Amino acid sequence: SQQGEEDPQALSIQEGENATMNCSYKTSINNLQWYRQNSGRGLVHLILIRSNEREKHSGRLRVTLDTSKKSSSLLITASRAADTASYFCATDENDYKLSFGAGTTVTVRA
Amino acid sequence: DSGVTQTPKHLITATGQRVTLRCSPRSGDLSVYWYQQSLDQGLQFLIQYYNGEERAKGNILERFSAQQFPDLHSELNLSSLELGDSALYFCASSTYTGELFFGEGSRLTVL
Numbered sequence: 001s002q003q004g005e006e007d008p009q010a011l012s013i014q015e016g017e018n019a020t021m022n023c024s025y026k027t028s029i030n031n032l033q034w035y036r037q038n039s040g041r042g043l044v045h046l047i048l049i050r051s052n053e054r055e056k057h058s059g060r061l062r063v064t065l066d067t068s069k070k071s072s073s074l075l076i077t078a079s080r081a082a083d084t085a086s087y088f089c090a091t092d093e094n095d096y097k098l099s100f101g102a103g104t105t106v107t108v109r110a
Numbered sequence: 111d112s113g114v115t116q117t118p119k120h121l122i123t124a125t126g127q128r129v130t131l132r133c134s135p136r137s138g139d140l141s142v143y144w145y146q147q148s149l150d151q152g153l154q155f156l157i158q159y160y161n162g163e164e165r166a167k168g169n170i171l172e173r174f175s176a177q178q179f180p181d182l183h184s185e186l187n188l189s190s191l192e193l194g195d196s197a198l199y200f201c202a203s204s205t206y207t208g209e210l211f212f213g214e215g216s217r218l219t220v221l
Contacts, residue, residue, distance in 0.1 A: 031208060042112060042200060042212035043153075088153065090210075097166045098143070098210060100153040 004032075004089045004101035012107045019076040021104040023089030024069075032065055033090045033098070034074050043088065046074075079108045113137065116201050116213035124221055128189040131216045135182055135203030141165070142184040143210060144176055148197040159184055191220045 004025045013019050023032070031050045035043040049056045049065045049072070056063045062075040076083055086103040093099055113136035123129055135142050144156040155168035159178035170176075173191075178184040188195060196219050202210040 033209060035210075035212075040198070040215075040217075042114075042214045043202075043210070044112070045209040045211065048207070048209055092208070097155055097158065097168060098208075099155060100145075102152045 004091050004099065006087070006089055006101045006104040008104060009102070010105045010107070012109065013079055014109050015079060015081060017079055019079050019083070019106050019108075021074050021087055021106070023072045023074070023101055025072075025089070025091045025101075026070065027091075027093060029067075029091045029093075031092060032063075032072050034061075034063060034072075035088045035090060035100070037086045037088065037103070039085075046087075076106070079106075081108050081110055084108045112211040112213065114201060114203050114211050114213035116199075116216050118216055119214065120217050120219075122219045122221065123191060125191055125193060127191050127220075128187065129191065129218065131186040131188070131199050131201075131218075133184045133186070133201030133203075133213060135184070135201075136211055139203035139205055139211070140182065141204045142178055142182070143202040143204070144170075144184070144186050145200040145202065146197045147200060147215070151197075153200075156186070188218070191218075193220050196220045 007022045033048045034046040037043045060077045065072045088103045090100045115134040140161045143158045147153045156170040158166040176186045198215045200215045202212045
């Protein structure tokens with residue numbers, strides 16, 4: 001079973017625009033992570049936000065976490081063609097098991 | 111390059127057969143995770159090892175087994191293979207920070 005669910009399933013934007021995707025989860029967490037996967041490749045860690053944090057930035061990425069609503073968002077600003085990928089949120093159901101959502105597929109058009 | 115090495119990259123076999131997937135974690139990482147990614151099931155957690163011991167188990171079938179050796183490399187054994195086992199199998203390793211570093215995966219095709 002998957003703990004997190006991303007929304008939307010797919011997103012198509014123009015280069016230079018911002019992309020926002022959301023993640024909802026079901027149980028209490030210690031932290032939430034976002035990963036990127038280029039087609040058929042391994043997942044790459046983007047950012048980790050702890051349950052006591054509300055917002056975190058890394059370069060063009062901004063992540064928010066609302067534990068009261070059990071949701072998180074990932075914002076990619078000034079998107080580039082290289083940002084075309086699938087993005088997954090992952091939550092720790094316990095200290096050891098990291099569960100991934102179904103992902104949001106982002107296409108950045110030149 | 112994540113530092114996690116998986117072999118083989120591609121594998122084609124027949125139903126009923128057995129295969130072994132191998133993973134070498136990043137230098138210094140004690141934890142190894144195995145995930146299965148398929149189109150219909152998404153990314154499913156299979157099992158985690160920490161320093162040779164099984165730490166957490168997910169949706170791993172009884173036909174599947176894994177182990178982590180003293181040199182910390184891990185193997186995932188898949189037996190009595192079925193068509194539905196065709197998928198990408200990922201290994202990941204982690205440090206105490208909790209972020210996972212993924213290998214490039216082993217693509218298994220069962221015919």
